[in-house]
Amino acid sequence: MDYLEERLPQNSAPEAGLSGSQSVDRALGLLSLIGREPAEGMPLGEIVSGSGLNKPTTRRLLLALMRAGLVEQEPQTRRYCLGEEAFVLGVLAARRHGLIELAMDGLRRLSTETQDTSFLTVRRENYAICLHREEGTYPVRTHALQAGDQHPLGVGAGSLAMLAALPDDDVDRVITANEAALLARYPGFAPDALRADVGATRERGFSLNPGRLVASSWGIGRAFRYPDGRVAGALSIAAIDSRMTPARQAELAVPLAREAERMETLLAEMFVSKRVARPIMTAASRSIETGRAIR
Amino acid sequence: MDYLEERLPQNSAPEAGLSGSQSVDRALGLLSLIGREPAEGMPLGEIVSGSGLNKPTTRRLLLALMRAGLVEQEPQTRRYCLGEEAFVLGVLAARRHGLIELAMDGLRRLSTETQDTSFLTVRRENYAICLHREEGTYPVRTHALQAGDQHPLGVGAGSLAMLAALPDDDVDRVITANEAALLARYPGFAPDALRADVGATRERGFSLNPGRLVASSWGIGRAFRYPDGRVAGALSIAAIDSRMTPARQAELAVPLAREAERMETLLAEMFVSKRVARPIMTAASRSIETGRAIR
DNA sequence: GAATAAGGTCCACATCATGGACTATCTGGA
DNA sequence: TCCAGATAGTCCATGATGTGGACCTTATTC
Numbered sequence: 001m002d003y004l005e006e007r008l009p010q011n012s013a014p015e016a017g018l019s020g021s022q023s024v025d026r027a028l029g030l031l032s033l034i035g036r037e038p039a040e041g042m043p044l045g046e047i048v049s050g051s052g053l054n055k056p057t058t059r060r061l062l063l064a065l066m067r068a069g070l071v072e073q074e075p076q077t078r079r080y081c082l083g084e085e086a087f088v089l090g091v092l093a094a095r096r097h098g099l100i101e102l103a104m105d106g107l108r109r110l111s112t113e114t115q116d117t118s119f120l121t122v123r124r125e126n127y128a129i130c131l132h133r134e135e136g137t138y139p140v141r142t143h144a145l146q147a148g149d150q151h152p153l154g155v156g157a158g159s160l161a162m163l164a165a166l167p168d169d170d171v172d173r174v175i176t177a178n179e180a181a182l183l184a185r186y187p188g189f190a191p192d193a194l195r196a197d198v199g200a201t202r203e204r205g206f207s208l209n210p211g212r213l214v215a216s217s218w219g220i221g222r223a224f225r226y227p228d229g230r231v232a233g234a235l236s237i238a239a240i241d242s243r244m245t246p247a248r249q250a251e252l253a254v255p256l257a258r259e260a261e262r263m264e265t266l267l268a269e270m271f272v273s274k275r276v277a278r279p280i281m282t283a284a285s286r287s288i289e290t291g292r293a294i295r
Numbered sequence: 296m297d298y299l300e301e302r303l304p305q306n307s308a309p310e311a312g313l314s315g316s317q318s319v320d321r322a323l324g325l326l327s328l329i330g331r332e333p334a335e336g337m338p339l340g341e342i343v344s345g346s347g348l349n350k351p352t353t354r355r356l357l358l359a360l361m362r363a364g365l366v367e368q369e370p371q372t373r374r375y376c377l378g379e380e381a382f383v384l385g386v387l388a389a390r391r392h393g394l395i396e397l398a399m400d401g402l403r404r405l406s407t408e409t410q411d412t413s414f415l416t417v418r419r420e421n422y423a424i425c426l427h428r429e430e431g432t433y434p435v436r437t438h439a440l441q442a443g444d445q446h447p448l449g450v451g452a453g454s455l456a457m458l459a460a461l462p463d464d465d466v467d468r469v470i471t472a473n474e475a476a477l478l479a480r481y482p483g484f485a486p487d488a489l490r491a492d493v494g495a496t497r498e499r500g501f502s503l504n505p506g507r508l509v510a511s512s513w514g515i516g517r518a519f520r521y522p523d524g525r526v527a528g529a530l531s532i533a534a535i536d537s538r539m540t541p542a543r544q545a546e547l548a549v550p551l552a553r554e555a556e557r558m559e560t561l562l563a564e565m566f567v568s569k570r571v572a573r574p575i576m577t578a579a580s581r582s583i584e585t586g587r588a589i590r
Numbered sequence: 591g592a593a594t595a596a597g598g599t600c601c602a603c604a605t606c607a608t609g610g611a612c613t614a615t616c617t618g619g620a
Numbered sequence: 621t622c623c624a625g626a627t628a629g630t631c632c633a634t635g636a637t638g639t640g641g642a643c644c645t646t647a648t649t650c
Contacts, residue, residue, distance in 0.1 A: 021359035022637065023607060027319040028363035032380075035387040044628060054609050059629065064316035068323035078628065082388035085327075088419060090385005091395075091426050092330040093377035095443045100386075124383060131386050148390045317606065318638060339597060349640050354598065373597065 026053060027061040031070060034080055036150065041074060041081030099233055100132050102266050106235065106259035107134035113255055114237060117141055121158030121221070122233040126177045127151065128159030131233075142217035142238050152178040154194040155186055157209040157219030158236035163194070164201035165223035165231045171198055188212045206253045207234075211241055218244035222256050224263040232267060235260050321348060322356040326365060329375055331445065336369060336376030394528055395427050397561050401530065401554035402429035408550055409532060412436055416453030416516070417528040421472045422446065423454030426528075437512035437533050447473040449489040450481055452504040452514030453529035458489070459496035460518035460526045466493055483507045501548045502529075506536055513539035517551050519558040527562060530555050 019025050033050050034042055042050070048058050062080055065071035069085030094101065103120045110118040116136040121128050129150040135141065145156065153174050154163040163171060175182075175191050182189050189212065201207040207221040221236030237252055314320050328345050329337055337345070343353045357375055360366035364380030389396065398415045405413040411431040416423050424445040430436065440451060448469050449458040458466060470477075470486050477484050484507065496502040502516040516531030532547055 019359060019362070020355050020638070021318060021322070023316060023318050024322040024356060024359040025362065027316070027322070028359065028365065031384070032363070035384055038390075045626090055628085056609055056630075057607080060315050060607080061319060064314060064319040064323065067314070067320065068327070070323065081391060082384065084388070084392050085419075086384050086388035087392040087394075088385075088417070088424060088426075089326070089330055089377065089381050090383075090388060091424070092443050093379070093381035093385060095333075096376060097379050097382040099382075122383070124380075129383060129386070131383075146390075148387050315607070319607095340595090350597085351599075351640055352638080355638080 023061065026051070026057070027064055030058065030061055031065060031082075031086075034071060035082055035086075037081075041077070041079030043077075043079050047080060102270070103132065103233075103235070103263060104134075106262055107132065110134070110235070110237060110255055110259055111136045114239075114252055116237050116239040116243065116252075119145060119158055119219075119221075119236045119238065120233060121156075121162065121236060123153060123162050123231055124150070126153055126174045128153050128156065128162060128234075130158070136239075138239070138243070140240050142214065142240060144214040144217040145219075145238065151213070152181055152186065152189070154178075154197065155182075155189050156213055156236075157207050157221035157238065158223075158234035159221070160194075160197055160201055160209060161207035161221035161223040161234040161236065162231050164198045164207060165225070165234075171195070186213075206249075206256060207236075208249065210244075216241045220244070220249055220252055220256060222253075222260040224260040224267070227264075227268045232263070235263065318356065321346070321352070322359055325353065325356055326360060326377075326381075329366060330377055330381075332376075336372070336374030338372075338374050342375060397565070398427065398528075398530070398558060399429075401557055402427060405429070405530070405532060405550055405554055406431045409534075409547055411532050411534040411538065411547075414440060414453055414514075414516075414531045414533065415528060416451075416457065416531060418448060418457050418526055419445070421448055421469045423448050423451065423457055423529075425453070431534075433534070433538070435535050437509065437535060439509040439512040440514075440533065446508070447476055447481065447484070449473075449492065450477075450484050451508055451531075452502050452516035452533065453518075453531035454516070455489075455492055455496055455504060456502040456516035456518040456529040456531065457526050459493045459502060460520070460529075466490070481508075501544075501551060502531075503544065505539075511536045515539070515544055515547055515551060517548075517555040519555040519562070522559075522563045527558070530558065 030047060030051055030053075033047060037046075044055070044059065044062075047062070048055050051058060053061075062071060062073075066073060066083070069083045070089070071080055071086075072083040073080050099122060100120060107118045107120060111134045114136065115138040118134045118136070119130055120132045121130050123129075127150045130145050130147055133145065133147050151159055154160050163174060166174070175194055179191050182191060182194070197207070205222075209219045209221075211218050217238060218241050219236050219238040221234050223231050223234040226232045235256060237256060325342060325346055325348075328342060332341075339350070339354065339357075342357070343350050346353060348356075357366060357368075361368060361378070364378045365384075366375055366381075367378040368375050394417060395415060402413045402415060405411075406429045409431065410433040413429045413431070414425055415427045416425050418424075422445045425440050425442055428440060428442050446454055449455050458469060461469070470489055474486050477486060477489070492502070500517075504514045504516075506513050512533060513536050514531050514533040516529050518526050518529040521527045530551060532551060
């Protein structure tokens with residue numbers, strides 16, 4: 001009955017507030033779960049175990065999501081994946097949350113100037129998700145990071161830049177929440193190593209991923225903030241190791257910092273002109289400890 | 296109790312299949328309703344009347360959507376609008392439904408070659424929604440259509456191109472479903488006028504909007520299909536009337552047709568290589584007559 | 591400062607979501 | 621060809637969950 005019981009100690013929190021919409025929460029949790037998985041979709045069994053719900057309930061909720069077009073099921077594989085409506089909804093939401101649009105010019109400038117591939121990354125709970133990848137012209141390119149990919153906060157250049165931009169206690173909370181995932185799936189990103197990386201990033205002024213995720217695929221990153229101080233996202237540049245010597249790092253850090261600052265200016269303008277205040281409840285303000293949007 | 300009772304005769308359909316997830320359906324209906332509205336968001340009262348639900352239920356479902364980050368509420372105005380998570384979800388869904396990515400090159404070519412603004416539009420039930428707008432270089436530009444805008448199928452160049460690409464009985468169903476909205480909010484797009492436009496479009500090979508929506512803002516469009524024959528979307532070009540003489544229409548129709556055909560080729564490749572078959576249930580396969588995703 | 595309207599919450603009731611048990615379908619091995 | 625095992629999907633009695641009338645709270649108007 002307790003959701004995600006295989007992850008959370010049965011009574012960790014005394015189930016603070018009964019939501020009054022259990023099934024909706026569960027359905028939206030499934031949506032997030034399916035989105036998390038790479039694009040080919042998930043089989044029912046995996047969704048069942050991943051969500052902690054039982055099969056009939058899961059299926060029923062999936063049918064509701066399918067009715068709304070947010071989820072689709074492939075006839076061949078019977079796998080469930082995000083639907084067309086989710087895509088359309090994203091376009092609609094982009095009118096308010098158009099970080100990509102805001103960042104596109106900057107990313108293009110970065111990739112043109114440096115010839116390397118640049119990225120826009122945002123935070124999503126304890127994870128970082130790559131929103132856009134702008135190809136560089138240099139013929140040897142790393143494809144370690146695609147739009148839509150997600151890794152624990154701290155894994156990867158942009159991701160680490162955002163982690164380092166958080167206050168200390170948030171850094172601890174995030175690393176603790178991700179500890180299991182880090183140890184299991186990210187060798188080379190032990191919790192202590194991450195803590196050291198955070199320190200180094202703050203001193204240096206930009207983050208550095210020296211090929212830890214994919215060998216020879218290096219990257220540097222820099223976070224930018226909303227006017228109210230919250231971390232909004234990060235810009236990063238990736239290249240093969242031979243194009244990431246300490247000298248070139250310093251060189252690349254200049255346009256990177258320039259574009260990150262420009263992003264902050266753009267955000268500030270947006271918030272002032274549209275009088276868009278900080279939303280009452282956003283993904284970022286939800287409990288950080290659950291580690292998932294579910295429940 | 297009957298959802299949307301102010302629109303549907305109380306017992307029009309004997310409530311075909313009880314879903315088994317009433318609240319989820321309702322919540323997702325709200326999501327769609329909020330997405331439909333232009334970006335500043337909707338006040339609670341409007342959501343209540345627009346959905347046909349009562350206030351406590353609406354509010355409770357909104358809270359669930361807010362917990363998931365799909366909806367946000369502005370503290371000042373207390374209006375509800377799409378949240379950051381909806382935007383992120385769209386990016387995730389784009390890995391499968393990346394029509395925009397697929398179309399970007401074509402749109403850039405169109406805008407560069409013609410100097411005018413070009414658009415990607417898709418169908419969403421009885422409506423057409425603009426997914427992307429690629430600016431042209433010509434100094435006088437029409438801003439009649441922005442990304443995220445939606446109009447009844449048939450209203451606007453791309454929209455009309457898609458309507459004309461449907462089989463006759465679908466055309467009738469769509470126009471009938473939109474009749475009230477057309478008469479109320481789209482003077483110049485009377486149902487009969489639309490039917491005539493469909494015929495003209497089919498004969499001509501491309502659709503034409505002679506400034507019907509916004510005076511002097513003309514456009515031509517052409518639909519493209521998935522390999523299985525379903526309409527996938529439409530490309531269109533907009534310009535001021537003086538740049539849309541019959542001669543120039545014919546001239547523009549050439550690159551427009553070329554790019555639409557290219558889209559069909561790209562889609563065919565995608566479907567073959569990824570073996571992505573037609574989903575069991577998509578937005579497009581849902582009942583066409585309700586006119587809304589809700590219930 | 592009273593009146594109006596809109597946003598938001600409470601809680602008893604009964605409707606709707608739940609999940610154990612079942613069936614159908616697919617896959618691979620002998 | 622048939623069986624074993626695994627995965628997908630459905631049924632339906634039960635009671636937990638979502639519902640909505642009534643009420644409270646906060647802004648705005650005159």
